[in-house]
Amino acid sequence: MSIKGHVAGVKRESQKRKIKLVDVSSDESDEEEIVPVKKEPKVDKSRSCPYLDTINRTVLDFDFEKLCSVSLSHLNVYACLVCGKYFQGRGQKSHAYTHSVQVNHHVFLNLHTLKFYCLPDNYEIIDSSLEDITYVLKPTFTKQLIRRLERSSKLSRAYDGTTYLPGIVGLNNIKANDYCNVLLHALAHVTPLRNYFLDENNYINIKLPPGDIMYLLAQRFGELMRKMWNPRNFKAHVSPHEMLQAVVLCSKKKFQITAQGDPVEFLSWFLNAMHASLGGNRKAGSSYLYKTFQGRMKVYSRKVLPMDISEKEKKELLKTEEFKETVQDTPFLYLSLDIPSAPLFKDEFEQNIIPQIPLSSLLAKYDGVTEKEYKTYRDSTVKRFVLTKLPPYLIMCMKRFNKNTFFVEKNPTIVNFPVKNIDLGEYLSTDKAVRDVHPFTNYDLIANIVHEGEPGAGKGTFKAHVLHKGTGKWYEIQDLHVADILPQLITLSEAYIQIWELRRTKEEPPPQLNLTTPNS
Structure with missing residues (x-):
């Protein structure tokens, strides 16, 4: 028999052989004993x-x-x-x-x-x-949860035991970024903008040209909004570090974390940069940011005639194209309001008098009649403005700082304004087509940014007053400090930037207190 045949025979014989299990209590000790082995249960490490x-x-x-x-x-x-x-x-x-x-x-x-x-x-x-x-790392919001935010007054409890209102949380001041923090707080309470960024699906797939880093701005702003409005935070404050890193990168280091800047300058850049990060273009309504804040106005301009010429020469010059009044229809994202220079005299106690002026006096700039002169090194131009489109949310910036080569001067004038129901109808063009598309012209204040202290970078501080609609209360936020505040005190602050919400109802508002404080 060959070797292969012998091996095959052995295999067949071994397969036929049966091993008998023997009861250890029997006397059949000559039989082979096999003890069954129990298999250990497999432990699922992933779940234990x-x-x-x-x-x-x-x-x-x-x-x-x-x-x-x-x-x-x-x-x-x-x-x-x-x-x-x-x-x-x-x-x-x-x-x-x-x-x-x-x-x-x-x-x-x-x-x-x-x-x-x-x-x-x-x-x-x-x-x-x-x-x-x-959830803390990446909060998500359903449409139902987003809708509830507007009317919820429920306090949340952080892991460390502190309570907070979602949306009313402190922001870390890493070094000198309070001028950014206050603007982020204000924008976080613009309802449609907040709701848009709470749902990441609205902007996660926006395509920008290859190599365009502006997409970071929308992504980081959305992350910050979701963390600020997270009802399940571990802490009652949030750090805007990643958001601000995107600002430094996208602004090419124009705005820094380590040096205090001007919130108005930051606002102007941020709104346009955010519009670009959302894939917007020059067309009206091409981004959600434009839909929220963009209005339009007509600007009437004419060159100022020389003073040292005769009346006849003036009439001749007015006929030329150079001195004819021109009209330009232009968009805007915020209105710039000029505060008159503060008086230099003192009162009987040798203290500087802080002047006051009503908001309506500043808004007169846009009544279509009031003219303002703008001088350049070559000539002077007189301009007047009239609004032709009111946005759903109107931003106003008050010029408090005057910069020159040597120092920054601050105008401390108090601007008196009501917190609710200001009517901008008188600053709207009388054109019937314009009036027909503006059935509502009344606005309510939702955010107020103020400056306190001396002018100049790093010498003063910025605070934000924001309205929490769920509770109907106003809150003052300065970095990590959060406290409620009476509306009457808001009107006495040195307002710098304000955001107003269009009131879409004809209902009469509740009677308001007279918030104008007399000089006496």
Whole structure:
């Protein structure tokens, strides 16, 4: 028999052989004894991680830039949920793996995929108790939740036990970014803008030209809005660090975190940059920002005639094209209001008198009749303005600062205004076509930015007054400080930027207090 045949025979014989299990209590000791082995149940590590109790939610802060604390890389970054630090990777030579082995920290969160892992064992953790952490990192809002925000007065409780109103939270002043914080607070209470950015699907797929970094602005602003309005925050404040990093990058370092700037200059840049980040163009309504804030006006301009010429020469010059009045229809995102120079005299107690002026006097600039002279090094031009389209939300900026080569001068004049129901109908063009599309012309104040202290960068402070519609209360926010404030006190502040909401009803408002304070 061949070797192959012999091997095959052995295999067949072994397959036929049956091993008998013997009762150990019997006397058949010559039989082979086989003891059955019980299989250990397979443990699903992903659902039974023993280190979940080491997570320290009090140190978790996802507001800062997502980069590794060792390599400073943005790629594949994980957060250690025990100490809160960020590390790159989870392989055996990665910084996260090394951190886990050295300091015995085991639970990590991938900041991009939102998946949890246990290191150094390197398995995914699946546990519903971790959902609150992913929600803080990336809050999501349903349409029903967004609608409830407008009328909700419910307080939320942070993980550290403090209570707060969603939307009324402090913003960290990293060094000198209070001039940005106040504007972010004000814009967070513009209802349609807030609702638009709370739903990431509205702008996540906006396509910009290749290499255009402006998309970062919309993405970071949306993230900040969702965190400010998050009803399940771990803390009662939010850091705008990532938002401000996008501002520094997109403005090419014109606006910095480390140096205080002018909120009006920042507003002008931010509105136009946000419009571009949303894929907007020059057409009206081409972005949601334009739909919210853009109005239109007619600007009538004419050159000022020389003073040292005769009447006959003036009449001749008026016939020329150079001195004829021109009309230009132009869009605007905010109205600039000129505050008259403060008087230099003092009262009987040798104290400087702080003058007061009604808001209506400043708005007279747009009545279509009042003329204002603008001088250049070459000539002078007289202009008058009239509004032709009122936006849903009207921004007003009051010129308080006068800059020259040597110093910045501040005008402390108090502008008196009602908090509700100002009528801008008298500043609207009398053209019938314009009037027909403006059935409502009354506005209510929703945000007020003020400056306190000396003029100049870093010498004063900025505060924001915002209306929380759910409670009907006004709040004063200065960086991390949040407190309620009476409407009467708002009108006595040195208002700098205001946002007004168009009232879309003919109902008469409740009687208002006389908020104008006499000089005496």
